[in-house]
Amino acid sequence: MNIAELSGFIFAGACLAGFVGSITGLGGGVVLVPLLALGFGIDIRYAIGASLVSVIATSSGAAVAYVREGYSNIRAGMFLEVATVLGGTLGAFLTTRVSTGKIAIVFGFVLLFSLIPFRTSDSAQTDAPGDPLARRLRFNSSYPTAAGPQEYTVRRVPLGFTLMGIAGTLSGLLGIGSGAVKVLAMDRAMGFPFKVSTTTSNFMIGVTAAASAGIYLNRGYIDPGLAMPTMLGVLLGALLGTRVLVGARTRVLRWIFDLVILALGLEMIYNGFMGKL
Amino acid sequence: MQRRVALTDEKMEWVISLLLRVGVVSAAALVLAGGILYLYQNGNLFPHYQTFQGEPSYLRSLGGILGSAASLDSRGIIQLGLVLLVLTPVARVVFSVAAFAIQRDRLYVCVTLIVLIVLLYDLLWSY
Numbered sequence: 001m002n003i004a005e006l007s008g009f010i011f012a013g014a015c016l017a018g019f020v021g022s023i024t025g026l027g028g029g030v031v032l033v034p035l036l037a038l039g040f041g042i043d044i045r046y047a048i049g050a051s052l053v054s055v056i057a058t059s060s061g062a063a064v065a066y067v068r069e070g071y072s073n074i075r076a077g078m079f080l081e082v083a084t085v086l087g088g089t090l091g092a093f094l095t096t097r098v099s100t101g102k103i104a105i106v107f108g109f110v111l112l113f114s115l116i117p118f119r120t121s122d123s124a125q126t127d128a129p130g131d132p133l134a135r136r137l138r139f140n141s142s143y144p145t146a147a148g149p150q151e152y153t154v155r156r157v158p159l160g161f162t163l164m165g166i167a168g169t170l171s172g173l174l175g176i177g178s179g180a181v182k183v184l185a186m187d188r189a190m191g192f193p194f195k196v197s198t199t200t201s202n203f204m205i206g207v208t209a210a211a212s213a214g215i216y217l218n219r220g221y222i223d224p225g226l227a228m229p230t231m232l233g234v235l236l237g238a239l240l241g242t243r244v245l246v247g248a249r250t251r252v253l254r255w256i257f258d259l260v261i262l263a264l265g266l267e268m269i270y271n272g273f274m275g276k277l
Numbered sequence: 278m279q280r281r282v283a284l285t286d287e288k289m290e291w292v293i294s295l296l297l298r299v300g301v302v303s304a305a306a307l308v309l310a311g312g313i314l315y316l317y318q319n320g321n322l323f324p325h326y327q328t329f330q331g332e333p334s335y336l337r338s339l340g341g342i343l344g345s346a347a348s349l350d351s352r353g354i355i356q357l358g359l360v361l362l363v364l365t366p367v368a369r370v371v372f373s374v375a376a377f378a379i380q381r382d383r384l385y386v387c388v389t390l391i392v393l394i395v396l397l398y399d400l401l402w403s404y
Contacts, residue, residue, distance in 0.1 A: 004320030007312075043329040053359050057305070060297045060365050074289070078373060079388050085395040092399070137384070206297075206366035207392065213363045214399035218338070220331030224355035225324070228312040231359070235305055 003225065006040065011229035013039065018058060018237025023244055024254045027205075028234050029055045029176040030111060034264040037104070037277055042226065044100045044277050048175030049221035052209050054234040055177040059205035061238060069144070071199040073192070076139045076154070080164045081207050084182070087168020088211035094173050096219055104272030107174050111265030114180050115258055133157040134190075143196050152193050160190035164204075172212035177205040289376045293369055300365030304358045311346075311354030318351055339401075367396050 001009075013035050014028070021028030029051055036047035063072075095103065130153030134140060137157065142149040163185035171178040182201035186192040192200070216222050271277045335341035336356050345353025370393050377385040 001323075002320065003322050003324050004316050006324055007316060007320075040326070042326040045329050046326050053362055056362050056366065057301060060301045060362075064294045064297050064301075070290070074286070074373070075385060078370075078385060078392065081370075081392045082388060082395075085392055085399075089395060089399055089403075092403075207370060207396070210363050210366040211396055211399045214396065214401075215403045217360070217363070217400075218403050220333075220337050222336075222356070222359060223326070223332060224311070224336065224352040224359065225315060225319070226326060227359055228308050228315065228355050231308060231362070232305065232312065235301075 007225070007229040010036070010040065010226070011233040014054065014230045014233025015237035015240075018054075018234035018239075019241045020237075020253060020257055021234075022058075022062075022238040022241025024257050027055075027177050027179050028058065028237065029179075030114060030261065031264065032230060032234065033107060033175055034111070034268055036226075036230070038264065038267055038271065044103055045095070045221050046223050046226055048095060048103075049213075049216045049223065050227040050230040051175040052171075052213050052216060053222060053227050054231045055171075055175070056206050056209045056213060057231050057235045058238045059177060059202055059209065061235060062242070063203050063206065069199070071143050071195050072203045073139065073141055073196055073200050074203075075137065075141075076186075076192070077200045077203050079137055079139075080161060080185075081204050083161045083164035084168035084171070084204055084208040085211040087165040087170075088172035088208045089168075089215065091169040091172025091174075092212035092215035094169070095175075095221075096215070098173075100277055101272045101275050103173065104268045104277040106170075108265045108268030108270075108272060110170060110174060110176070110178075111261050111268065115261060115265075131155045131157045139190075141196075143193055150193070152196070153191070155191045156189050160185045163189055168208050168211075171205075171208050172215075175212075175216075177209065179205055289373075292372060292376075296368055296372060297365060300361065300368060304362035304365065307358030307361060308355050309358075311351050311356075311358060314349075315351035315355060363400070367393075367400070370396060 014032065017028035017031045017035060032051040032054060033047045036042045036050060037044045130140060134154035134157050139154040142151045167178045167181035167185060170181060179201050182204060183197045186197035186201060187194050335345050336352060342353055342356045342360055346357040370389060374386060374389045374393060377389055
């Protein structure tokens with residue numbers, strides 16, 4: 001396969017990943033590295049570099065829409081970014097030290113964990129006792145609903161901060177956005193409303209990824225010829241995804257996507273153990 | 278007073294979304310332009326991504342990338358677009374420092390500066 005053909009296939013695959021990731025709300029990042037590494041036999045370090053820059057593109061692209069809706073909590077996002085950028089720095093340094101087989105195994109387990117469904121804690125949190133730290137950091141805010149602005153209070157700030165550090169480390173280690181862990185930290189641990197969690201988390205993904213991307217760039221992990229079709233494909237796919245009306249079919253799609261992730265997770269772990277990646 | 282703060286927050290969100298949009302669109306345009314040139318010049322060659330060699334030093338540093346993009350090297354142009362993409366969230370953080378300073382929110386100026394310092398360290402000194 002020559003460069004033109006490979007670029008075409010990667011572009012098409014990345015476009016599909018971005019599209020499905022956008023309409024299922026899972027983000028396309030988690031399937032990009034397996035696609036490049038397992039599907040095209042590309043060294044996992046190049047795959048991680050290309051995936052991470054694509055994550056920045058979709059995060060920034062989607063944040064444009066989210067910021068204006070008034071859901072994202074800019075102060076909480078910025079405070080928690082302290083944890084994610086430190087984690088992202090640690091993760092990217094780990095990538096340059098750890099063997100590719102071990103990275104593949106961790107990647108596989110993260111894929112499998114992402115299949116565990118978690119319920120949202122959207123109701124009955126407004127009367128929960130807030131963390132005094134959250135009040136001092138001015139996290140407590142409101143978000144728009146059909147019935148007017150809804151106030152919310154935030155709890156367990158240290159736990160959320162720690163989870164964000166882990167999210168950042170995984171992001172830097174694996175070249176993914178790790179949006180699921182960020183949403184988990186904000187929604188489940190800290191009690192942010194679900195919509196605020198998802199939009200703020202998306203907002204944070206770009207800054208987190210920029211930290212690791214700086215290290216990747218300096219270490220020569222970002223190959224322009226490979227990142228080009230990946231980034232453009234994901235961006236186009238994600239843009240098309242936001243244009244599509246979300247209907248009942250997303251449930252079927254989500255189900256197929258889950259199966260794909262299960263297969264990719266197992267294959268990453270297997271290949272990691274066999275020393276094939 | 279309360280009203281004025283809310284207005285500033287809203288304005289801040291508007292500028293951030295404009296910043297992100299300009300950053301992503303110009304980065305994608307550069308990557309696309311460089312990509313077309315790259316495929317035109319190298320499309321028939323065979324890639325060697327199976328073994329990791331790391332990028333040549335001129336595609337690793339900001340100075341090298343700027344130089345190669347200026348001499349219309351296709352890989353340099355793509356890399357410049359990717360650098361612009363990475364700088365987009367960094368620019369957002371820089372803007373947030375200024376915005377919190379205008380709001381006289383000293384706590385958040387400090388928080389945002391910490392994030393910015395880590396980002397600049399990663400971009401400039403993490404060899």
